[in-house]
Amino acid sequence: MLRLQQLRKSYQVGTALQVEVLHGIDFELRRGEFTALVGPSGSGKTTLLNLIGLLDTPTGGELFLLERPTRELDDAARTALRGSSIGFVFQFHHLIQAFPVLDNVLMPALVQGARRSGELERRGLELLQAVGLAAHARKRPNELSGGQQQRVAIARALLTRPALVLADEPTGNLDTHSADEVFELLRSFNREFGCAVLVVTHDPRLAQRCDRIVDLVDGRLVGDRKVAAGG
Ligand SMILES: Nc1ncnc2c1ncn2[C@@H]1O[C@H](COP(=O)(O)OP(=O)(O)OP(=O)(O)O)[C@@H](O)[C@H]1O
Ligand SMILES: [Mg+2]
Structure with missing residues (x-):
């Protein structure tokens, strides 16, 4: 469902200098695959996720998403x-504090121009139910704990039933217990909806619970292995 061919990314530093951060990445992600992206700080993980999420454009190579x-x-x-096929979960959830939790979950559909119908609200509430937060639908995000807010962000990422969910250190700011909960939610949605998940994590314990671990070092993929007992 996702294929990178010799993908490169350079950033402009100052006026003249181009610094290449990703040096020709070849990578494939199959439908429904749950993959951890690991690597040292500064190795290019977020840069890679931004390219895959079509939030930024590569400076070389090609990126095929759903064969395109x-x-x-x-x-x-x-x-x-991006809107129809990708869901995002960031390290900081980026919920909008001015809106109730339910509205935050509906946001991906609303920004795409969907009408706020009863059906859309039902879908949002179902997702909030699935992350254990239906009772908090009318609250503001800052009335919830960090772990709860991250679960709202996961519900939001799933609203459009994306084929691919990109998560950049979604558990980075959470205590172990909340991190486990958030991770298990991604896992269960992956099983239930069959969405592929690419999750950046610094936590080897969580990476071991994925199907596959790819390792990015200095802008190059240096490792790619299946996890024996994924999940
Ligand atoms: N907008 C930018 N302009 C210039 N350089 C950048 C930009 N964004 C990232 N970089 C550089 O690209 C490299 C990779 O950064 P990136 O954020 O992708 O790393 P990362 O693997 O996500 O690190 P971390 O684990 O700390 O989040 C770093 O050297 C960083 O300084
Ligand atoms: Mg990063």
């Missing part, structure tokens, strides 16, 4: 493809 080459897509087409 994406390099040549214009902004509108990228936004549409």
